[in-house]
Amino acid sequence: MTVVTAPVGPTRLLDTSGTADVVGLDAHLARWGALPDLRPAALLDVVDQSGLRGHGGAWFPVGIKWRAVARSGRSKPVVVANGAEGEPGSGKDRFLLHHSPHLVLDGASVAARAVGANRVVVHVTPGSVSGIEQALADRTRQGLDTCAFEIVVAPDRFLAGQESAAVATINGKNPGIPTFIGIRTIRDQGVAGRPTLVQNVETLAHVALIARFGPQWFRSVGTDESAGTALVTVTGRWDAPRIVEVPLGSTLGNALGIDAEAARSIQGVLLGGYGGGWVPTSTAMSMPFTEEAARSHGSSIGAGVAILLPSGVCPIAECARVVRYMEGEGAGQCGPCVNGLDLLATSMEHLAYRPRSLHGGLAALPTLCGLVEGRGACRHPDGVARFVRTAIEVFADHANLHLSRGPCQTGQPFLAVPGRSSGGSR
Amino acid sequence: MRRARFRLVVDPIACDGAGVCAELFPEMLSLDPWGYPIIHGDEVPDGLLELARKATVNCPRLALTLIKIDK
Numbered sequence: 114m115t116v117v118t119a120p121v122g123p124t125r126l127l128d129t130s131g132t133a134d135v136v137g138l139d140a141h142l143a144r145w146g147a148l149p150d151l152r153p154a155a156l157l158d159v160v161d162q163s164g165l166r167g168h169g170g171a172w173f174p175v176g177i178k179w180r181a182v183a184r185s186g187r188s189k190p191v192v193v194a195n196g197a198e199g200e201p202g203s204g205k206d207r208f209l210l211h212h213s214p215h216l217v218l219d220g221a222s223v224a225a226r227a228v229g230a231n232r233v234v235v236h237v238t239p240g241s242v243s244g245i246e247q248a249l250a251d252r253t254r255q256g257l258d259t260c261a262f263e264i265v266v267a268p269d270r271f272l273a274g275q276e277s278a279a280v281a282t283i284n285g286k287n288p289g290i291p292t293f294i295g296i297r298t299i300r301d302q303g304v305a306g307r308p309t310l311v312q313n314v315e316t317l318a319h320v321a322l323i324a325r326f327g328p329q330w331f332r333s334v335g336t337d338e339s340a341g342t343a344l345v346t347v348t349g350r351w352d353a354p355r356i357v358e359v360p361l362g363s364t365l366g367n368a369l370g371i372d373a374e375a376a377r378s379i380q381g382v383l384l385g386g387y388g389g390g391w392v393p394t395s396t397a398m399s400m401p402f403t404e405e406a407a408r409s410h411g412s413s414i415g416a417g418v419a420i421l422l423p424s425g426v427c428p429i430a431e432c433a434r435v436v437r438y439m440e441g442e443g444a445g446q447c448g449p450c451v452n453g454l455d456l457l458a459t460s461m462e463h464l465a466y467r468p469r470s471l472h473g474g475l476a477a478l479p480t481l482c483g484l485v486e487g488r489g490a491c492r493h494p495d496g497v498a499r500f501v502r503t504a505i506e507v508f509a510d511h512a513n514l515h516l517s518r519g520p521c522q523t524g525q526p527f528l529a530v531p532g533r534s535s536g537g538s539r
Numbered sequence: 540m541r542r543a544r545f546r547l548v549v550d551p552i553a554c555d556g557a558g559v560c561a562e563l564f565p566e567m568l569s570l571d572p573w574g575y576p577i578i579h580g581d582e583v584p585d586g587l588l589e590l591a592r593k594a595t596v597n598c599p600r601l602a603l604t605l606i607k608i609d610k
């Protein structure tokens with residue numbers, strides 16, 4: 114019999130990352146052992162006590178969500194393992210699905226058991242499908258899971274992973290388009306009208322380890338409010354983006370090895386990706402890496418994204434391109450979002466390339482943000498508003514230079530903006 | 540027993556921005572630059588509930604609703 118040991122220290126989900134490109138079922142069981150046989154009530158308690166929060170970007174307490182779904186009781190719930198990350202700055206979900214599919218599937222299996230679900234939908238982007246198919250086939254052969262697993266492919270768009278958009282895709286209508294939830298909730302009425310638990314795949318991978326090693330072990334890293342570790346996709350630190358596992362509450366400066374000297378060549382840090390917000394480099398490197406701390410600086414760590422903007426690029430032009438991309442990724446359904454994001458994008462483009470055309474100066478931008486915040490069916494406009502508000506705060510000096518002296522010569526773009534399949538006029 | 544409390548909610552997907560509601564109930568609704576309603580305040584005061592209800596039933600898209608505030 115193999116002896117299974119809990120990972121000591123802050124490397125948990127990436128514990129096996131040095132051993133193989135893909136951790137197959139045998140290697141997975143050799144490293145982590147089988148899931149313990151816990152009853153639903155015990156699982157709910159363990160997850161509650163762990164303090165685990167959702168890593169998809171909302172950071173909502175997982176235990177509270179599970180209990181709400183478990184007690185909804187109208188019909189058997191559905192669990193959605195959500196790996197449809199649409200955020201261009203994030204790659205951790207795809208990485209995890211590729212490298213450790215069985216941690217994610219274990220977590221989904223535990224969640225299904227805890228909330229009494231008999232159906233699990235693995236909702237992923239096209240690139241993850243074959244790996245998950247293989248993993249599910251291996252599990253079936255060993256008779257690991259008691260409930261039915263299926264795969265649903267998410268469309269390749271920013272909003273695909275948004276909760277109501279994921280449910281719309283799975284229900285076979287308007288794939289990747291959010292719906293207005295109003296007083297209903299996905300927890301009560303989601304996939305096929307059943308109570309539905311939509312949980313990010315990284316969250317489920319943490320669950321797989323919490324079920325094995327317990328809440329105390331989980332809490333041995335992190336802070337009281339934000340326990341455990343987070344996978345973070347880091348861009349701008351190395352030649353290519355990298356996924357790192359960061360103990361929540363530690364600093365990015367430490368995790369990325371960036372000292373005051375190195376910080377000087379970074380203009381600002383975008384936390385949370387294009388739906389997150391900018392923070393000054395010194396703040397980003399020294400604040401505790403948690404959602405609470407990021408929010409207190411007007412930002413969000415989102416799904417775990419840090420983009421370090423190097424010197425030598427125009428931050429305003431970079432942001433203008435992103436806002437136009439985000440405008441194009443809107444679902445085109447809500448008046449304030451459709452009109453407001455277009456005007457926000459145009460205003461950012463004015464500031465970047467034709468500052469004289471920006472009516473009302475810099476102050477016009479936060480006013481516009483106020484017109485879109487909280488007024489969509491989903492939070493897309495709120496994310497864009499946060500991005501713009503924080504951009505003009507963190508890059509205020511640069512923005513004022515545009516207004517007084519005119520735009521920069523823009524060189525190579527830095528922030529990646531995926532091309533839209535439709536049209537190419539932008 | 541306490542009286543039920545209500546707030547106004549607009550379904551931004553259904554709303555067409557023709558602004559009938561703000562004309563009927565300017566006490567709590569104004570229009571943004573594109574004609575879509577902005578809701579002011581949270582709970583609808585008891586005295587205004589009738590007016591609020593009138594605005595909701597006259598919304599041609601049934602986009603404006605009164606919903607009960609829990610607790």
Ligand code: SF4
Pocket residue numbers: 272291292442443444445446447448450451488489490491492493494551
């Ligand atoms: S707020 Fe914007 S992105 Fe969200 S559903 Fe409405 S139009 Fe689509």
Ligand code: SF4
Pocket residue numbers: 549553554555556557558559560561574575576597598599600601602603
């Ligand atoms: S009356 Fe209805 S459809 Fe018209 S603006 Fe008001 S909420 Fe929107």
